[in-house]
Amino acid sequence: MNREHRRAAILSIGDELTLGQTLNTNSRWLAERLSGAGVLPVEHVTVPDDLAAQTRAILRLAAACDLVVCSGGLGPTADDLTRQALAEAMGDQLVEDPLALEQVRAWYESRGREMPEINRVQALRPSKGQSLQNLHGTAPGLFGVVRSGGQECDVLCLPGPPGEMFPMFDAQLLPRLRPPAGLVIRTRTLHCFGIGESDLAMRLGALMDRTRNPLVGTTASGGVVSCRLRYEGVGPGDAAEAALDETERLTRAAAGAYVFGSGQATLAGTVLDLLRAKGQTLGCVESCTGGLLGAYLTEVPGSSAAFVGGLITYSNYIKNSLAGVPSALTSPGGPGAVSGETARAMAKGGLDALGCDHCLAVTGIAGPEGGSEAKPVGTVWIARVSRDGSGDVRRFQMSGSRQNVREWSAKTALAMLRFHLAGLAGFKMLREVAKFQDAGA
Amino acid sequence: MNREHRRAAILSIGDELTLGQTLNTNSRWLAERLSGAGVLPVEHVTVPDDLAAQTRAILRLAAACDLVVCSGGLGPTADDLTRQALAEAMGDQLVEDPLALEQVRAWYESRGREMPEINRVQALRPSKGQSLQNLHGTAPGLFGVVRSGGQECDVLCLPGPPGEMFPMFDAQLLPRLRPPAGLVIRTRTLHCFGIGESDLAMRLGALMDRTRNPLVGTTASGGVVSCRLRYEGVGPGDAAEAALDETERLTRAAAGAYVFGSGQATLAGTVLDLLRAKGQTLGCVESCTGGLLGAYLTEVPGSSAAFVGGLITYSNYIKNSLAGVPSALTSPGGPGAVSGETARAMAKGGLDALGCDHCLAVTGIAGPEGGSEAKPVGTVWIARVSRDGSGDVRRFQMSGSRQNVREWSAKTALAMLRFHLAGLAGFKMLREVAKFQDAGA
Numbered sequence: 004m005n006r007e008h009r010r011a012a013i014l015s016i017g018d019e020l021t022l023g024q025t026l027n028t029n030s031r032w033l034a035e036r037l038s039g040a041g042v043l044p045v046e047h048v049t050v051p052d053d054l055a056a057q058t059r060a061i062l063r064l065a066a067a068c069d070l071v072v073c074s075g076g077l078g079p080t081a082d083d084l085t086r087q088a089l090a091e092a093m094g095d096q097l098v099e100d101p102l103a104l105e106q107v108r109a110w111y112e113s114r115g116r117e118m119p120e121i122n123r124v125q126a127l128r129p130s131k132g133q134s135l136q137n138l139h140g141t142a143p144g145l146f147g148v149v150r151s152g153g154q155e156c157d158v159l160c161l162p163g164p165p166g167e168m169f170p171m172f173d174a175q176l177l178p179r180l181r182p183p184a185g186l187v188i189r190t191r192t193l194h195c196f197g198i199g200e201s202d203l204a205m206r207l208g209a210l211m212d213r214t215r216n217p218l219v220g221t222t223a224s225g226g227v228v229s230c231r232l233r234y235e236g237v238g239p240g241d242a243a244e245a246a247l248d249e250t251e252r253l254t255r256a257a258a259g260a261y262v263f264g265s266g267q268a269t270l271a272g273t274v275l276d277l278l279r280a281k282g283q284t285l286g287c288v289e290s291c292t293g294g295l296l297g298a299y300l301t302e303v304p305g306s307s308a309a310f311v312g313g314l315i316t317y318s319n320y321i322k323n324s325l326a327g328v329p330s331a332l333t334s335p336g337g338p339g340a341v342s343g344e345t346a347r348a349m350a351k352g353g354l355d356a357l358g359c360d361h362c363l364a365v366t367g368i369a370g371p372e373g374g375s376e377a378k379p380v381g382t383v384w385i386a387r388v389s390r391d392g393s394g395d396v397r398r399f400q401m402s403g404s405r406q407n408v409r410e411w412s413a414k415t416a417l418a419m420l421r422f423h424l425a426g427l428a429g430f431k432m433l434r435e436v437a438k439f440q441d442a443g444a
Numbered sequence: 445m446n447r448e449h450r451r452a453a454i455l456s457i458g459d460e461l462t463l464g465q466t467l468n469t470n471s472r473w474l475a476e477r478l479s480g481a482g483v484l485p486v487e488h489v490t491v492p493d494d495l496a497a498q499t500r501a502i503l504r505l506a507a508a509c510d511l512v513v514c515s516g517g518l519g520p521t522a523d524d525l526t527r528q529a530l531a532e533a534m535g536d537q538l539v540e541d542p543l544a545l546e547q548v549r550a551w552y553e554s555r556g557r558e559m560p561e562i563n564r565v566q567a568l569r570p571s572k573g574q575s576l577q578n579l580h581g582t583a584p585g586l587f588g589v590v591r592s593g594g595q596e597c598d599v600l601c602l603p604g605p606p607g608e609m610f611p612m613f614d615a616q617l618l619p620r621l622r623p624p625a626g627l628v629i630r631t632r633t634l635h636c637f638g639i640g641e642s643d644l645a646m647r648l649g650a651l652m653d654r655t656r657n658p659l660v661g662t663t664a665s666g667g668v669v670s671c672r673l674r675y676e677g678v679g680p681g682d683a684a685e686a687a688l689d690e691t692e693r694l695t696r697a698a699a700g701a702y703v704f705g706s707g708q709a710t711l712a713g714t715v716l717d718l719l720r721a722k723g724q725t726l727g728c729v730e731s732c733t734g735g736l737l738g739a740y741l742t743e744v745p746g747s748s749a750a751f752v753g754g755l756i757t758y759s760n761y762i763k764n765s766l767a768g769v770p771s772a773l774t775s776p777g778g779p780g781a782v783s784g785e786t787a788r789a790m791a792k793g794g795l796d797a798l799g800c801d802h803c804l805a806v807t808g809i810a811g812p813e814g815g816s817e818a819k820p821v822g823t824v825w826i827a828r829v830s831r832d833g834s835g836d837v838r839r840f841q842m843s844g845s846r847q848n849v850r851e852w853s854a855k856t857a858l859a860m861l862r863f864h865l866a867g868l869a870g871f872k873m874l875r876e877v878a879k880f881q882d883a884g885a
Contacts, residue, residue, distance in 0.1 A: 021485050023475025024663055024672055027468065030490070034464025044462050045497070047490035049471070056486070082654065192465065201560045201582070204521040211522050213493075220493065220523045222460045223605060231460055287756070293747070294730070294738025297756040301734025304812055304846055306758075312766075313756035315728075315738040321753040321798060325766070357762060371745055400555060403580050403607045405745055436556060 004146070004157045004179045008042045009186070012064040015049040016057060016075035016085055017163060029074045029168060036172060038190065041182030042070060043235070052076060057088035065092065066152025072176070075163035077142035079122045085145070085160050086127050092149045092158070095129040103134035103143045110141055135159075135175050140167040144175065185237040191247055193230040193254055195261040196270055196418045197432040200228050206257045210250070217250040226411045227270070228261075230254050260427045263418070270417040271299040271306075277424040278309035278361075283390075285420070286357030287313035288326050288349040289413075290340065290366040291383065296413040311359045316349060326352035326364075339378070341366050343396045343439030346384035350394070360390045361423075363416040367401070369408045383412045384439070387419050395419055395428065396439035445587070445598045445620045449483045450627075453505035456490040457498060457516035457526055458604065470515045470609060477613060480631055482623030483511060493517060498529035506533065507593025513617070516604035518583040520563045526586070526601050527568050533590045533599070536570040544575035544584045551582055576600075576616050581608035585616065630684045632673040634695055636702040637711055637859045638873040641669050647698040651691070658691040667852045668711070671695050701868045704859070711858040712740040712747075718865040719750035719802075724831075726861070727798030728754035729767050729790040730854075731781065731807040732824065737854040752800045757790060767805075768793035780819070782807050784837045784880030787825035791835070801831045802864075804857040808842070810849045824853045825880070828860050836860055836869065837880035 013033045019025040027049060034044040045068065050056040057076070064071045076085030090097050104126035111118040125142055128134045135144030142162035149158050159176055161168045182188075195203060200223045204211060207230070210219045217234040232250050234243045255262050264273045278285055287296045293315055300310045316322040319333040319340055328348040331337050338344045349364035367383030374380035381401040388394040399415060401408040415432060422430050454474045460466040468490060475485040486509065491497040498517070505512045517526030531538050545567035552559040566583055569575045576585030583603035590599050600617055602609045623629075636644060641664045645652060648671070651660045658675040673691050675684045696703050705714045719726055728737045734756055741751045757763040760774040760781055769789040772778050779785045790805035808824030815821035822842040829835040840856060842849040856873060863871050 015488075019661070019663075020472075021475060021488060022479050023472045023477075023485065024661065026472045026665075027488075031461075031464045031467045034462060036464075038463050044464065045492065046501075047456075047462060047468075047488075049488035051486065060487075080654075190463065190465065201520050201562050205560060205562055213522055218459075220459055221519075221521060222458070222466060223519075224466070229460075231463075231465060233459070233463070289735070289738075291742075292739070293742025293751075294735030294754065294756065295742075297730075297735025297758075298733070298739045298850075301732075301736075301756075301758065301810075302847060302850070306734070310734075310758055312758035312762040313735065314766075315735065315742075315754035315756065317738075317742065317748055317751055317753035324799075325753075325755075325797065356766065358765075369742075402555070404611075406743060407607050409739075409743070434555070 004181065006069055006155065006157060006181065007183050008070040008157070008181050009183045010045045010068045011037050011042045011070040011072060012068045013044055013047045014060055014064060014071055014073040015047070016052065016073060018051045018082070020049045021051045029163065029165060032165070032169065033072055033074070033172065036177065038188055040177060040180050041186055041188050042180055043188060052082040052084055054084045054088055057084060058091045061088060061092040061149060061158060062151045065149040065156035065158060066154065068156055071156060071158045073158065073160040074168050077125065077160060077162045079125055079141070089132065089145055089147050089158060089160055090129040093129050093131060093147045095131050095147070097127040098130045100126050100128045100134045103128065106136050106143065107141050135171060137162060137167055137171060139170055140164060142167065144171050187234065187236055187238065187240055187243045189234045189243045189247055191232040191251060191265060193251065193258065193262050193265050194268055195228045195230070195258050196226060196263055196414060197430065198228060198261040199433050203228050203258060207254065208257070210253055210257060217246055219250065219254060226414050230258065260422070260430055263421055269303070270414050270421065272303045274417050274421050274424065275300065275303050275306055275309050277421065281424065283360040284309055284311050286311050286353050286359035286362045288353035288362060288364040289313060289315050290317060290322070291369045292365045292409050292413045293317055295409050296363065296365060296416055299413055299417065311357055314353055314356065322349060325356065327355065328352060341368055341378055341382055341384060343384050343398065346386035347388065347394065347396050347439065350386035350388035354388055354390065361420060362388050363420055365412050365416050367408065367412055369405045371405060381408050383408065385412065385416045385419060387423060389423070395423065397435050398437040398439070399434045400436045401434055445622065447510055447596065447598060447622065448624050449511045449598070449622050450624045451486045451509045452478050452483045452511040452513060453509045454485055454488045455501055455505060455512055455514040456488070457493065457514060459492045459523070461490045462492045470604065470606060473606070473610065474513050474515070474613065477618065479629060481618060481621050482627060482629045483621055493523040493525055495525045495529055495532070498525060499532045502529060502533040502590060502599060503592045506590040506597035506599060507595065509597055512597060512599045514599065514601040515609050518566065518585070518601060518603045520566050520582070530573065530586055530588050530599060530601055531570040534570050534572060534588045536572050536588070538568040539571045541567050541569045541575045544569065547577050547584065548582050576612060578603060578608055578612060580611055581605060583608065585612050626678045628675065628677055628679060628681055628684045630675045630688055632688055632692060632706060634671045634692065634699065634703050634706050635709060636669045636671070636699050637667060637704055637855060638871065639669060639702040640874050644669050644699060648695065649698070651694055651698065658688055660691065660695060667855050671699065701863070701871055704862060710744065711855050711862065713744045715858050715862050715865065716741065716744050716747055716750050718862065722865070724801040725750055725752050727752050727794050727800035727803045729794035729803060729805040730754060730756050731758060731763070731790070732810045733806045733850050733854045734758055736850050737804065737806060737857055740854055740858065752798055755794060755797065763790060766797065768796065782809055782819055782823055782825060784825050784839065787827035788829065788835065788837050788880065791827035791829035795829050795831065802861060803829050804861055806853050806857050808849065808853055810846045812846060822849050824849065826853065826857045826860060828864060830864070836864065838876050839878040839880070840875045841877045842875055
C-alpha cells in the first residue's frame with residue numbers, strides 16, 4: 004500500500020446482513036477508524052454472498068476510491084466467496100499461500116486440535132496479492148491492488164467477526180494507511196436536549212452553511228439533538244483544532260443552555276457529574292417510566308456516588324403506601340394519578356423515603372391505552388423537589404410510541420434537574436405545556 | 445406503485461452514518477420487513493449528505509432494482525437533500541404540496557406551537573411525485589418513479605428517525621408492496637433464553653443444514669438466542685406454512701424449555717402473560733440493574749395489570765430502610781450486599797412492601813469497578829420469592845460490559861420467574877454457578 008488514501012469505501016458481505024437477520028456494526032466501526040486516521044469514508048455498501056455482486060461492487064468502488072475495506076466472506080464454507088471475488092476483480096488466479104496455510108494449522112494446533120480439511124481453502128490468495136495473518140481466528144485477511152476505471156485502488160479484505168476484524172485492522176492496516184499528505188479530518192459532537200432540531204437549526208443559522216469549514220450538521224436521536232462539527236483541510240493539526248475551537252464556541256453560543264455535553268456524554272452522566280461536584284445525592288420516584296430513569300442513571304459507571312435509589316410506584320396503592328402520596332389525590336374526585344399535585348407529592352415523598360438531596364418524579368400516560376380528552380396519551384407530569392426547599396413541576400405533551408413517551412420523559416426529568424444544578428432554572432423546554440404553581444418543597 | 449417488486453435496494457443517507465458517528469439500524473429493520481413481505485433486499489448503500497452522491501446512488505440502484513427505499517435527509521435543514529436528489533433522479537422539479545404543508549402546520553398546531561418557517565421546505569415534493577403523511581413527526585415521506593438503465597423503479601423516501609420511519613413504512617408502504625407472483629418467502633423466529641448459541645446449535649444439528657428448506661439459522665442478541673426459520677419457494681402459501689409448522693415443531697423439540705416465545709415476543713411480555721393468566725402480580729427489588737428490570741416490564745403495554753412496582757435499592761441504606769434487609773447482612777462481617785442472603789432478603793422484603801404475589805430481586809457487581817477475588821465483576825445473585833412460600837436464589841457469573849451484565853441480569857430474573865410460572869422449576873440456566881439453599885420464603 005503506497006498510494007495516497009483520500010477516499011475510502013466500506014464493503015460488507017453476507018446474506019445475513021442484506022436480509023436484515025444481523026445488524027451490521029462493522030461498517031460503523033471501520034468508518035470511525037478511517038475518518039479518525041484522516042481517510043474519508045464516502046460510501047458503505049452491503050452485498051449478499053454472491054460472487055458476481057461482490058466482484059461488481061469491488062470494481063465499482065475501486066474506480067471511485069483509493070481504498071476499499073471489505074469485511075466478511077473469508078470463512079471456510081461454500082458461501083464464503085470473498086477470496087474469489089477479489090481475484091476476479093484483480094483479473095488474477097487464486098493460489099495456496101504456504102505461510103498462510105502454516106498459520107491456520109498452527110492456530111488449530113495451539114488449541115490442541117487438528118485443522119479440518121475444509122479450512123485449507125482459507126490459505127488461498129490471489130497470486131499477485133498478499134495474505135494477512137489472523138491472530139484471533141482461522142481466516143487470514145487479504146490485500147490486493149485492483150485496476151478499475153483507469154485507476155488503481157488498494158483493496159483490503161478482513162474477516163467478518165468483530166473479534167477478528169478489529170485487531171487485524173488495528174495491527175495491519177492502520178499503520179499502513181496513507182492519508183493525503185497534510186490532510187486533516189477532525190470531528191466533534193455537541194449534544195443538546197430540550198430544544199427541537201428546527202429551532203436549533205434556526206439558532207445555528209449560517210453555521211450550517213454546507214460550504215463552511217468546519218461544517219456543522221445536526222442529528223436528532225431519542226430526543227437528543229447533536230451538532231456534528233467536522234473540519235477537513237490541509238495543514239497542521241493545530242489549525243484544525245483552532246478552527247474547531249472557534250466553531251464550537253459559536254455553536255455553543257447559538258445553542259445556549261441546551262448544550263449539555265460533548266463526545267460520549269449522556270444526560271445522566273452530566274447530571275451525575277454535577278451532583279458529585281456538589282456532593283449531593285439524587286433519588287427518583289417513577290410511574291410511567293417504570294424504572295427507566297433509574298436505569299439511565301445506573302448505566303453510568305460509578306453512579307452510586309450520587310444516585311441512592313428509587314421507587315417504582317406503578318400502582319396507586321404503592322404511590323400511597325411507599326411514596327406517601329395522599330390517597331385523596333389518586334382517588335375518584337381528586338386530581339388523579341397523572342397530575343401536578345401527584346407528581347409533586349411523589350417527589351416530596353421520595354425525598355423523605357430515600358433520604359436524598361434531590362428527587363425526580365414522573366407520572367404520565369405512556370399509551371397506547373389510558374388516554375382521555377383531558378389527559379391524552381403522552382400527557383406527562385414531571386416534578387423536581389430539592390432538600391433546599393425549591394421545586395419545579397411541569398406538564399409535558401410527549402408524542403410517538405409508548406417507548407418514545409417513556410424515553411423522552413426520563414430524559415426530560417434529567418434535563419430539568421440539570422438546569423437546576425447548573426443554575427439555569429426557568430428555561431422553557433420542548434414539549435412543555437404548563438407549569439404547576441406552588442411547586443416548592 | 446403497480447410494478448412487481450422482485451429486488452429491492454436500501455439507501456441510507458447521512459454524514460453521521462458514513463463517518464461512523466451513528467450506528468445504522470434502519471437498514472436492517474427495512475431489510476427484515478422487505479424480506480418478510482417477499483421482496484428480496486439485494487444491496488444496502490449508505491451515502492453522505494451530498495446531492496451528487498445521493499442522486500448517483502438512486503439512479504444506479506433504480507437501474508438494478510424494482511424498488512429503492514431511502515431513509516434520512518428529509519429534515520428541514522440545509523444538509524437535508526433527499527427531496528432534491530429524488531427530483532434530480534426523476535428529472536423533475538420540486539413544488540410545494542399544499543396538503544403536505546397543511547399537515548406539517550397541523551402537526552405543530554396540535555402541539556400548541558407555530559410551524560417555524562424553516563419547516564416549510566418539508567412540504568416540497570417532485571412535481572410528478574407524491575408526499576406521504578408523517579403522523580409521528582414533521583418530515584413527510586416521498587414517492588416517485590425513476591427511469592434509469594432502460595427501466596422504471598419505484599423510489600420511496602422515508603424520514604430517518606426510527607420513531608417516524610417504522611410506522612410510515614408499515615402504514616403506507618407495506619400494503620402497497622407487490623412481491624413477485626407465486627414466490628413465497630415466509631419467516632418465523634423462535635426465541636430462547638438461558639442456553640448458549642453453540643449448545644443450541646448442537647441440539648438443532650441437521651436442522652441447520654444450509655441446503656434445508658425451511659432454512660434454520662441462529663442469532664444471539666443481548667442474551668436471547670433466536671432461531672430464524674426461512675422458507676422460500678414457488679407455490680401456494682399453504683405449503684410454505686405446512687413446511688414451517690413442521691420445522692417449528694422440530695426446532696421446539698430440539699430447543700426444549702428454553703424457547704419462551706416467537707415473533708415479537710419478549711421475556712417480559714411472556715412473563716406478564718403468564719401472570720395475567722393466573723391473576724397474580726409481580727414486584728421487583730433492584731440493585732445492580734437499577735430500574736432496568738422494571739423498565740423491561742413496563743415497556744409492555746398493559747403491564748400494570750400484573751406489575752405493581754418496585755424498589756431501586758441502590759444504596760445499602762435503602763436496602764435496609766425500604767426493603768427491610770437486616771443491616772447485619774450488608775455490614776462488615778456479614779455476607780455483603782452481593783450475596784444469596786441479601787438477594788433473598790431483598791425479595792422477601794419486596795414481597796411485603798409491595799404487596800405482590802411474586803418478587804424478583806437482583807444484586808450484583810456490574811463493573812467496571814467494585815470486583816474482588818471472591819466476587820469478581822459480573823457476580824450477580826438473583827432471588828425469586830413467592831406468596832405461596834416457594835423461592836429460588838441463584839448465583840450467576842455474567843460477562844461483558846457493565847451494560848451487558850445489567851441486561852443479562854434483568855433478563856435472567858425474568859427467565860427464572862418464567863420457569864416457575866410455567867411449572868419448569870429446576871432448570872439450570874446459562875452462566876449459573878451456584879444455588880442458595882434454604883431459598884424459600
